[in-house]
Amino acid sequence: MGDEGKGRFTNLLAGEGYAAVARFNGGANAGHTFEHNGEEINTHQIPSGITYGIDNYITNSSLVDPVALIDEMRVLERAGIEFEPGRFIISASANLVLPLHIMLDEIRENGAHAQGSTKRGIRFAAADKYQRDGVTAEQFFSGQMDVVFEQLTRATEQLTDSEQIRELIQKHQNWANAMQVLAPFFGDTVEIVHSQLDADNHILAEGAQSSGLDIEHGIHGEGTSSHVTVGGVLNSLGVGPHYVREVFGVAKLIKSRVGGTPESFPTRIEDEELAAKIRGPKGAIDSEYGKSTGRARMVGWLDLAELRQTKRVNGLGSLIVTKLDCVSSAGETVKIATHYEDANGEVVEHTPTSMDKLRELKPVYQELPTWNGNIQDIRRFRSLPGEARDLIKFISAELDLPVSMIGVGPNKEQTIDRRRK
Numbered sequence: 001m002g003d004e005g006k007g008r009f010t011n012l013l014a015g016e017g018y019a020a021v022a023r024f025n026g027g028a029n030a031g032h033t034f035e036h037n038g039e040e041i042n043t044h045q046i047p048s049g050i051t052y053g054i055d056n057y058i059t060n061s062s063l064v065d066p067v068a069l070i071d072e073m074r075v076l077e078r079a080g081i082e083f084e085p086g087r088f089i090i091s092a093s094a095n096l097v098l099p100l101h102i103m104l105d106e107i108r109e110n111g112a113h114a115q116g117s118t119k120r121g122i123r124f125a126a127a128d129k130y131q132r133d134g135v136t137a138e139q140f141f142s143g144q145m146d147v148v149f150e151q152l153t154r155a156t157e158q159l160t161d162s163e164q165i166r167e168l169i170q171k172h173q174n175w176a177n178a179m180q181v182l183a184p185f186f187g188d189t190v191e192i193v194h195s196q197l198d199a200d201n202h203i204l205a206e207g208a209q210s211s212g213l214d215i216e217h218g219i220h221g222e223g224t225s226s227h228v229t230v231g232g233v234l235n236s237l238g239v240g241p242h243y244v245r246e247v248f249g250v251a252k253l254i255k256s257r258v259g260g261t262p263e264s265f266p267t268r269i270e271d272e273e274l275a276a277k278i279r280g281p282k283g284a285i286d287s288e289y290g291k292s293t294g295r296a297r298m299v300g301w302l303d304l305a306e307l308r309q310t311k312r313v314n315g316l317g318s319l320i321v322t323k324l325d326c327v328s329s330a331g332e333t334v335k336i337a338t339h340y341e342d343a344n345g346e347v348v349e350h351t352p353t354s355m356d357k358l359r360e361l362k363p364v365y366q367e368l369p370t371w372n373g374n375i376q377d378i379r380r381f382r383s384l385p386g387e388a389r390d391l392i393k394f395i396s397a398e399l400d401l402p403v404s405m406i407g408v409g410p411n412k413e414q415t416i417d418r419r420r421k
């Protein structure tokens with residue numbers, strides 16, 4: 001449910017001849033981490049292809065926070081990454097996150113109705129979008145600033161503290177300045193995507209959150225505010241289904257999640273001592289602490305019912321699994337939920353979208369042996385310990401899905417690639 005290592009694999013795939021990487025959903029609420037020239041790179045809104053000399057797009061369904069985006073660009077620039085207008089392009093029709101959205105998110109998260117959001121204003125920007133009150137760069141640059149001022153006026157009416165009002169107006173001024181700085185980067189990504197496709201170039205679409213958090217296909221009320229599935233890709237890029245060549249799913253062998261209610265994560269590990277062992281040391285590149293928030297993530301066993309649902313909702317062609325090297329942190333055995341059982345003992349093979357239904361289901365586990373020794377330097381499947389191979393084969397057979405790549409360490413080259421080239 002996040003932090004599977006999607007960024008690391010999109011970064012790896014992006015170097016395989018794609019003309020562009022398109023980030024199709026989410027916003028500054030996401031965090032991807034990968035290694036670049038020996039340095040740890042954290043991205044939030046910027047596509048993971050930014051380390052290559054290829055195009056990178058932020059497409060229509062993303063929720064763009066211009067202030068946070070500039071901060072992110074500055075950090076990457078210090079790591080030697082360049083942003084060229086015409087090559088890094090943000091959809092001018094993507095909805096924008098305003099400071100008032102962030103403020104409303106903070107107020108809600110600090111109150112009785114907290115939902116464990118990352119306080120980046122995503123939920124409120126999405127709400128405005130679907131109420132058709134959202135603001136886009138197109139409107140901003142064509143001088144339709146009334147929309148912003150209307151929003152601001154509405155927000156200030158809810159505030160009684162004049163200091164808060166002053167602060168909010170100041171933040172909106174900074175926001176408008178950030179938009180001017182970003183002006184050369186806005187464009188028509190649908191047009192650009194189609195010109196790439198017309199030239200037979202390939203585009204890699206990258207999600208911000210995991211499939212289980214989709215607003216419609218995830219647990220109702222527990223997910224994120226956008227579509228994170230392949231359906232969302234088509235819509236955000238503005239392309240038809242015949243352009244989809246290959247769909248990779250990424251799953252971490254021991255799951256984690258930050259935020260959300262524990263009940264939405266039925267395979268979570270409640271033994272805090274074991275959970276802490278699995279999380280690893282805080283501060284390590286691959287430890288289970290939120291990149292955007294620093295919060296300790298909930299950890300739990302791989303859930304094949306959830307992956308089956310992900311497979312069918314997205315039409316996965318293969319699965320990439322990550323952190324095989326970390327599996328032994330669970331001890332001598334690792335558990336995998338193969339399916340759920342309901343109160344009548346009936347087998348349930350797919351995760352439902354209703355929390356009430358999920359609450360009635362119990363995960364059924366298979367326990368598999370782990371192995372000793374470090375596997376981070378192994379690059380061939382057949383060189384893995386027998387138990388590690390059996391674990392991968394077991395998952396692949398249960399899901400009826402090939403496992404195309406395996407992460408055995410946080411670095412790009414620490415990968416076992418089983419694709420036929």
Ligand code: GDP
Binds near residue numbers: 006032287323325
């Ligand atoms: P994302 O949101 O799915 O892109 O995931 P994150 O980037 O937030 O978190 C994944 C973290 O796990 C990163 O720090 C990666 O470097 C690390 N990681 C990814 N794959 C592996 C792996 O196979 N082994 C280890 N040890 N770490 C990995």
